[in-house]
Amino acid sequence: MTIIRTVVFVILIFLVEFYFLKKLTKSIKVFFGSSFLTANRKLLISFLVFINLYPLFLVCAWSYSDFTGAPVFVPQNIFFDFLLIYPFWVFTFIEVQCILFFILFTALKLLLFPLIKKYRQKAIRAEAAAVLLLVTFFIIYVPARTIHDYYSVEVRKVIFEKPGLPEALNNFKIVFISDIHADRYTNKKRLENYISKVNAQHPDLVLIGGDFISSTPDYINLASEEIGKIKSKYGIYSCVGDHDNWAYHDDYQKSLNQITAALKEHNVYMNDNKDLKLSLENVPVLVTFTTDTYVRRITKNQLDSLVSDKNKYGLKIFLTHQAGKYLIDTAEARGYDLFLGGHTHGGQITFLFPFKNLSPTLFETPYVRGDFHFGKMLMIVTRGLGMSLVPLRYNSTPEITAIKLLTG
Secondary structure (H helix, E strand, O other): OHHHHHHHHHHHHHHHHHHHHHHHHHHHHHHHOHHHHHHOHHHHHHHHHHHOHHHHHHHHHHHHHHHHOOOOOOOOOHHHHHHHHHHHHHHHHHHHHHHHHHHHHHHHHHHOHHHHHHHHHHHHHHHHHHHHHHHHHHHHHHHHHHHHHHHOOEEEEEEEEEOOOOHHHOOOEEEEEOOOOEOOOOOHHHHHHHHHHHHOOOOOEEEEOOOOEOOOHHHHHHHHHHHOOOOOOOOEEEOOOOHHHOOOOOOHHHHHHHHHHHHHOOOEEEOOOEEEEEEEOOEEEEEEEEOOOOOOOOOHHHHHHHOOOOOOOOEEEEEEOOOOHHHHHHHHHOOOOEEEEOOOOOOOEOEOOOOOOEOHHHHOOOOOOEEEEEOOEEEEEOOOOOOOOOOOOEOOOOEEEEEEEEEO
């Protein structure tokens, strides 16, 4: 399996770099001539070798792991990050971002071919200029945006109006967060900044969509201690996330038990397929926590036993890590008011494109970020804080969602 993954990875990297460099070098020749590339050939080769040191390392590490059975080893230090990991991923973002527009240019050229064939040389020069301008723009924009999305946190305010909402809950504030992913990239300083912005909202209730760590048990205490600093009038409650099962590679239950216990010590309560009946300002409120992760999916029987009579509560909230369509349909049918989900990181890597930005997350779900309406039910998918697979965000700034309830 690792060998197949390695081969696919190498092929994809090669294809992306080949197409990007082909378009770029062709455009350079148009304006600067072949002699410019010849004169800078050694510099270009040196850069390509440097930028591909990280994927070369991964190929060796994966292959070694596959042959020996040892865990994949990746150095955990700042020098490896800044010298190999970050340059590779930033350059890859630049390549993919540019290629999306290169494909658009090619499509437009084919579409307009009958009109521009008389002016072939001018069209070639115009395309070359567009390519060079585009590459220059993204060489500046991509690193700047990844830095911004690492250090910034947005507070997104959502107003939810419900006809017949008890007056006692008018102006009640729920803060929803998710995907903390405490690890060496989301460290204590980054967590403290995030939690301070949560507390600045003065929440009445805090709900969390899971994923407190990325992997390994090393960051369980850090995550629970920092989340425990949240100040919430009616408490802090979470569902189970994917990564909450992965502190220990071969023991999902041990991971979940340890994280649940650590959170509980700091008055943060993780709920695994559970109905929580709260009295908020003396109004009965139901929060249904469902466990829907890669490790374990809630069954239909479990789901049917959780969702309850819609007439008993002043407000009904459905909370899960992955916002699957069958969960959405069930919650809407059972009269829930709010549906809250995380998991997507808001499309952690999102590429700019006309009319609709593109993210690999769209292959998994159309509900990447923001608000979605299903009848009278409002679904919110929050962008979270942390990262997984790639230690960067691009066009997906971390988010805190502050929901204010109003009587409609």
